[in-house]
Amino acid sequence: MNAPTPALVPRPERLRLVGQRRQTLAVMHQRLMFGMLLFAGIIAVIMLRLFYLAAFGDHAGRKTLVTNLVPPRGDIVDRDGQPLARTIDAWTVALQPAKVIGDKLELARKLAALMPEHDEAAWLQLLRSDKSFIYLRRRASPSLVEQINALGEPGLALSREPDRLYPQTDLAAHVLGFTDIDGHGAAGVERAFDEQLTNPATRGQALTLSISSGVQQALEHELLEAKTHFSALGAAGVVIDINTGEVLALTSLPQLNPNVAGNSDPDARFNRATQGVWELGSTFKPFTVAMALDTGKVRSMGQIYSCPLALKAYGRTITDTHPFGRNCSVAEIMMESSNIGTAQIAAQVGATDQKRFLKAMGFLDPISVELKERGRALYPREWSPLDVMTVGFGHSIAVTPLHLATGYATLFNGGLYRPATLLKVGPGHGVAPGRRVFSEETSYKMRSLLRLVVTRGTGKKADAPGYRVGGKTGTAEKIINGRYSKAGLNVTSFAGVFPMDQPRYAMVVMLDEPKATAETFGFKTAGWNSAPTFGKIVARIAPMLGVRPDLKREPNMAEVLPFVHEKK
Amino acid sequence: MSAKSFRSVGWVAGIAATALGCYMVNLKVASERAQLEDVETRIVLAQRDIRLLQTEIGTRGRLAQLEQWNVKVLALSAPKANQFLEGSFQLATLTAPKKVIDPSAPVVLASAPAPVRSQPIVDQDGPTLPAPALATAPVQPRSTSPTDLMHVASLKRDLPDPTPQKVVEKPLVRRIVTPAPAPRTASLSGDSKGKATATVVPAVKVTPKPKTAAAPTTLKPKVAPTAAPKPKLASATPTKPKPPLPSTKTKEAGTKR
Incomplete structure (x- = not known):
């Protein structure tokens, strides 16, 4: 019993302890409260978020797929x-x-069977x-x-x-x-x-695009056939709507498969129709005559020039493939594709006017088209009197076939130059404003002249009966390394328009180095290879283009026929 | 007391129910929207498939391929200028009937006497006469006598006796007077010359029923057009049609030659 009684009097240290405990308890309570509030806050935030999502959010199964079809690259x-x-x-x-986890040897065998490239x-x-x-x-x-x-x-x-x-x-x-x-x-x-x-x-x-698949296919097929038939190196063709400048078909051969463009020959990737520049020869003559008509140097298709067998001019002799050896009219010069006559007409036109017209037709600039593969025309730098003559019949100037097609379009649509376009003319892409180059009268007079070439002249084989084809053959010796080819390698072309009584489409066909065949009797000029190809293509594409064949319609041939010397 | 203490519970329950209701609406809208999106997605997928298939068809049927088939098999070519026609007139000129020379046709003298009357004109109203009647009629007289043959050559029909004509005439009159239905005339007016004649034509159509020779029946249409405006009168007097007949007959004969 003498054991010490439990402290009846609180010991000061114990008292201190109690105070401390109470303090720690308070702190604990505070912390707990804080923790609870924190959790409550977090839960509240989550709840709010949940409510928000329930009210405004998307559901879990929402598709992220696009709701309209937009291809990664436009069609x-x-x-x-x-x-x-x-x-x-x-x-x-x-x-x-x-x-790879399987047996590699086995796999290699199977792959070799499936993909035999290795x-x-x-x-x-x-x-x-x-x-x-x-x-x-x-x-x-x-x-x-x-x-x-x-x-x-x-x-x-x-x-x-x-x-x-x-x-x-x-x-x-x-x-x-x-x-x-x-x-x-x-x-x-x-x-x-x-x-x-x-x-x-x-x-x-x-x-x-302005391209028409049917026309394009016809052009490609017929050109390919001509290229194979005449063993040509290449070919090019352009069909253009002369009133809008829309390119309906444009091709260059050898063919290129764009699906495997990387495997193709660089020559196949070269676009001969817009990139390649060629001396296209006599197809230029209509421009010279039109310039002379427009400037009043030639007043009638009956104007007479002396056409000797050979013309010596500025140290060079100009010759003809069909020499007249007599006086001849403008109509005859065009009909028989006389260099001598055209040179004289060109000389009359003069360098200034010739350059002005060529510039206005876009012949001295890179071809105006949306493509980036554009050829730059080559032309004489100083433009001497001899150059005037040679340019007059399509030598010493090299342009692309597309240039030539726009030139013919300009000449026959009433005289307005419009740049070629590859986009369809319609809403959002109107017809380009034209630039007057030739007068309407000149344009009209040229119709019968070029029709004459096809009905009676060098381009007879280009005629597609009923479609009133008018056009001009062009044969130029190929320039190899800056010199005319000695081997007689030609670039032949035919540029024309149809239907000639109401011109609507211009087409240029060009063959690069065609060879002579048995049925051309050894000839390899345009009249024997490009012209028949042109005629075949017109007969195929004109119905597609809505040109009605009519054997009874012709342009006004009375303009030229009286001036053609009839052979007795 | 109890009501008061449950009021708060009621509030809570009411609010909860309302909130739940709103949520349900929300959920419903969301699910509808999801379905809509699902449909849209399916449409897009279908469009993609269509595009893919179109591309495949286009690739398989590419122009170069068609051209190749054409060159190898079909050998079709563009139409020539003379294959285009100006219109129906030019088309008709292409189908001009061939002149067939019938060697069995008898030789006819140019001075053959014009017969009194016959029925070749019936050919104009072709549909009105049954075909067998026309075909059989000319065969009969050919075998009779040479004088008859001359008539046959120019007219291809022999003449009936006056008696059967009268026999048929009577039923004709009867029929004209009784039926003459309006719709029928309308339908036939296109074939015959006018309304006045049309009223007679149905009668002609009916006439084959009395089984007489084909010749007399064919006479009746002749009666109607020539005696134009008053059909009843014309048909009532059977002798009247006779005079106009020869002229038309000769015309027909001329063309047949």
Whole structure:
């Protein structure tokens, strides 16, 4: 019992302890409260967020897919809406050697069977390489993809990538151009309108070209046939609407497949119709006569020039393929394509006027068209009196076939120059304002003159019965390394317009180095190769273009026929 | 007391119910919207598929391919200028009937006497006469006598006796008077010359029913056009049509030659 009683009197240290405990308790309470408030706050925030999401948020199953179809690169369509270029999702087969788990030898054997571009050893080497990613095939066929998928090898990656497809393959390849591996335009329209085709704001709308697939196909096919038949190196052709400047067809041969443009020959990628400049020869003569008519130097198709067998001028002798050796009228000069006569007419026109007209027709500038592959015309620098004469009959000046087509369009649409365009004329792209070059009267008089060439002159084979073809042949010796070819290599062309009584379309056909064949009797001038090709093409495309054949209609031939010397 | 204490519970329940209701509406709208989006997505996918298929068809049927088939198999070419026609007139000129020379046709003298009457004119109203009647009629007289043959050559029909003509005439009159239905005349007026004649024509159509020779029946249309405006009168007097007949007959004969 003498045990010390429990402290009845609180010990000061104990008292201090109690105070401390109370303090710590208070702190704890505070902290707990703080923690609770924190959690409550967080929960409140979550709840609020939940309510907000419930009220205004999207649901979990919402699709993120686009609700309208915008291709990664805009379509290109022809004037009738036929697709010429489209971007599709193509299958891509790739190899990731590190991820291959199966037997590599076995796999190499199977791959060699599926894709025979490499043999087994090469496949094995690829499978064992330390590269992380190798493209095996872009734009693989669905059957191949299926077979590769059946191999079940995780190291073979199959994926879909947007790929540019040209459904019509070779058709209008030089107009369309092609894209590089990154999907950017590398040539043609693809390059010229790259910005418009890739811009998300504009790529949803297809780019409508002025090209007409049917006409283009006819032109390509007939030209290819002519090129093969006459063993030519190449060929070019242009069809243009003379009233709007729309290019309805434009082709250059050899062919190019834009789907595999990388595999093609550089010569095939060269656009002979807009990039290549050629001395196109006698097809220039109508311009010279028109200049003379317009300036009043030639007043009538019956104006007489002396046409000797050879004309010596400024140290050079000008000769004719069909020499007259007598006096001849302007109509006859054009009909028989006389260099001598045309040189004299050109000399009358003079250098200043000749240059003025050529400039106005755009012949001294790079061709005006949307493409970036544009050829720059070559012409004499000092323009001497001899140059005036030679330019008069289409020598010493080199232009592109498209230049020539716009020139003929200018000459026959009433005398207004309009730049060529590859975009369809319609809403949003109106007809370019014309620039007066020739008077309407001159334009009218030229109709019968060029019709005469086809009915009775050098271009007889270009006639397509009923379609009133008018035009001019042109044969020029090819310039090789700055000199006229000694081997007699020619560039032949035929430029013409139809229907001549109411001109609507101009066309230029050009063959590069055509050879003589048995049925041309050894000739390789334009009248024997380009002209018949022209006629065949007109007979095919004119019905498509809505030109009614009519054997009873002709331009006013009374303008020229009285001045043609009839052979007795 | 209890009501008062439950009031707050009631409030809570009411608010909760309202909130839930709002939420349900919201949920419903969201699900509807989701479905709509689903449909839109499906449309886009379908459009993509269509595009893909179009591209494939376009690629398989590309112009170069068609051209190749044409060159190898079809060999179609552009129409020639003379294959275009100005219009229906030019088209008709292309199908001019061929002149067939019938060697069995008898030789006829230019001075063959004009017969009194016949029925070749019936050919004009072709549809009114049954075809077999026309075909069989000319065969009969050909086998009779050479004098008859001359008539056949120029007219291709022999003349009936006056007696059967009268026999047929009677039913004709009867029929004209009784039916003459308006719709029928309208439909036939296109074939015959006018309304006045049209009223007679139905009668002609009916006439084959009494089984008499084809010749007398064919006479009746002749009666109507020539005796123009008053059909009843004309048909009532059977002798009247006779005079105009020869002129038309000779005309027909001339053209047939």
